Amino acid sequence: MGLDINKALDGHSRVLGLANQRLQLLAENIANADTPNYKAKDIDFLSAMQAADMQGMQVQETNARHIATTAGPNRAETLYRVPDQPSLDGNTVDAQMESSAVAETAVRYQATLTFLNQRISAMRMAITGGR
Amino acid sequence: MGLFKVFDIAGSSMSAQSLRLNTTASNLANAGSAAGSAEEAYRAKQPVFQAVLNDLSTDGASAGVRVKEVVESNAPPVKVHQPGHPQADADGFVWMSNVNPIDEMVNMISASRSYKSSIEVLNTSKDLLLRTLSIGQ
Numbered sequence: 001m002g003l004d005i006n007k008a009l010d011g012h013s014r015v016l017g018l019a020n021q022r023l024q025l026l027a028e029n030i031a032n033a034d035t036p037n038y039k040a041k042d043i044d045f046l047s048a049m050q051a052a053d054m055q056g057m058q059v060q061e062t063n064a065r066h067i068a069t070t071a072g073p074n075r076a077e078t079l080y081r082v083p084d085q086p087s088l089d090g091n092t093v094d095a096q097m098e099s100s101a102v103a104e105t106a107v108r109y110q111a112t113l114t115f116l117n118q119r120i121s122a123m124r125m126a127i128t129g130g131r
Numbered sequence: 132m133g134l135f136k137v138f139d140i141a142g143s144s145m146s147a148q149s150l151r152l153n154t155t156a157s158n159l160a161n162a163g164s165a166a167g168s169a170e171e172a173y174r175a176k177q178p179v180f181q182a183v184l185n186d187l188s189t190d191g192a193s194a195g196v197r198v199k200e201v202v203e204s205n206a207p208p209v210k211v212h213q214p215g216h217p218q219a220d221a222d223g224f225v226w227m228s229n230v231n232p233i234d235e236m237v238n239m240i241s242a243s244r245s246y247k248s249s250i251e252v253l254n255t256s257k258d259l260l261l262r263t264l265s266i267g268q
Contacts, residue, residue, distance in 0.1 A: 024134070027136075027137040035181060
């Protein structure tokens with residue numbers, strides 16, 4: 001019975017990738033909070049994680065001319081947010097919601113880093129035998 | 132690495148908002164400026180923001196913000212009868228700037244809030260990046 005290091009860390013790295021992408025989108029939204037006609041963007045974290053799970057099943061290429069799947073597992077489809085209170089200038093950014101989303105994503109990211117650290121120290125313990 | 136792009140995006144926002152603060156300062160400084168004709172009167176300047184695409188390689192297409200142009204308000208300058216004013220015309224009128232100090236104060240607060248949110252995002256990303264660097268230690 002072997003331990004695949006890639007598999008052991010894969011789920012967590014996916015969360016990091018998605019949180020990364022979401023933080024970037026939220027930064028764009030906050031930067032464009034005063035831009036007329038800018039539409040706020042976001043990703044759906046849950047469905048992105050589910051999609052990443054589905055991509056674990058690889059498509060078989062039986063012919064050399066088959067096109068490889070290009071969708072990266074660490075990125076989700078960008079969606080436009082449905083505004084609660086659209087403003088007159090066509091901007092759909094809600095600064096308060098964006099700030100709370102940044103905080104939420106940051107906590108998620110830090111939690112994942114903690115899990116990763118624990119897993120790495122557990123593997124290190126297994127390698128060194130606890131010495 | 133996506134978190135590094137956050138620095139560019141937040142930086143573009145801070146630069147755009149600081150230009151907005153600059154125009155506000157200029158408008159407030161010139162709120163009491165008088166001129167000898169309606170054409171010469173100081174007009175309030177306002178920046179127009181525009182989302183700008185930095186990177187098309189990702190589906191998210193990272194978008195910062197930039198100042199597209201600075202427009203001048205087309206509100207009419209205020210005509211005041213001040214015969215003793217050195218810039219008064221033959222009939223004793225001067226034209227004061229069309230700056231509305233209340234609008235400018237609101238603009239200033241809005242710009243400073245937006246600036247602060249960008250700094251907040253930047254600091255959060257920086258903390259996360261530093262923690263990511265120390266993984267497995």
